[in-house]
Amino acid sequence: MKETHILVINPNTTASMTDKIAVAARTAAGPACRITAINPRHGPAAIQGPDDGAAALPGLYALFDHTLENDNSISAVVIACFDDTGLFELKARSPVPVIGIGEAAYHVASVAALKFSVVTTLPVSVPVLEENLRLLGLAARCARVRASDVPVLELENPESDARHRIEQEIEKALEEDGSGAIALGCAGMADLAADLTAKFRVPVIDGVASAVRLVKAVLD
Structure with a gap:
């Protein structure tokens, strides 16, 4: 084989x-x-x-x-x-x-919950992700694409408060969007998914x- x-x-x-x-x-x-x-x-x-x-x-x-x-x-x-x-x-x-990894995260999130939110990095990325959701036929399952205002390279800096800002945006998504799952909208967030799933007690999905x-x- x-x-x-x-x-x-x-x-x-x-x-x-x-x-x-x-x-x-x-x-x-x-x-x-x-x-x-x-x-x-x-x-x-x-x-x-x-x-x-x-x-x-x-x-x-x-x-x-x-x-x-x-x-x-x-x-x-x-x-x-x-x-x-x-x-x-x-x-x-x-x-x-x-x-x-965006494509994969959307599909997994749509299986994990009826509605999901995406928490990404900067606002400039939001229209790109929204268009991809439309092209993949999953826009109706996504409650909202949210920006955490975290530049991508801050995710590589252990002194950054990037994780705190991501957690704040996840809290808002769960309170305001009615979502049952969160897709982490950057490959640089891959190492956060398990801890955030445990913290928020909903599936927090890493696209990788x-x-x-x-x-x-x-x-x-």
């Missing part, structure tokens, strides 16, 4: 975020699945809104094409940006399944783990 090998691409250039994503992916995948996590060497350090997303595409596409052309062991690809940067283009031309688990289900 062929080994399951999932390629996880972080479309930004921040290696510390890629390392965090790799840990979340490997935890979700389990020991029988191989995870390779990579990022481009050129492009934006963080993807915050449509301009950064567009700037990331050349590096993402080049890395995707080069890696798949040179490694025929890859079973599937996860695009580890919650904006699902380049996702629909890559789905259309990939020889293997491709899933985005969701994408890996859904890919495994599709391949099975």
Whole structure:
């Protein structure tokens, strides 16, 4: 039986975020699945809104094409940006399944609860996520996409109050939106999901783990 090998691409250039994503992916995948996590060497350090997303595409596409052309062991690809940067283009031309972490989180959240909210980083990302929800047919299941006013790279700074601001926005979502689940709207939040689920006693969903688990289900 062929080994399951999932390629996880972080479309930004921040290696510390890629390392965090790799840990979340490997935890979700389990020991029988191989995870390779990579990022481009050129492009934006963080993807915050449509301009950064567009700037990331050349590096993402080049890395995707080069890696798949040179490694025929890859079973599937996860695009580890919650904006699902380049996702629909890559789905259309990939020889293997491709899933985005935003896409995966929305699907898992819609199974976990009748209504869910998304807590993301900056307001500039909100329209991108709302459009993706519409394209995926899940906009009606999402009560609201909320910005926590946390720049992406603050999630890499242990001295930041980013977690506190995310928790405040989750509290507002649960009080105001009538949501039964929260999707964390950034790959850099992957390490927070378990603790936040325990704290708020609702499913707080990380898109990286969701994408890996859904890919495994599709391949099975």
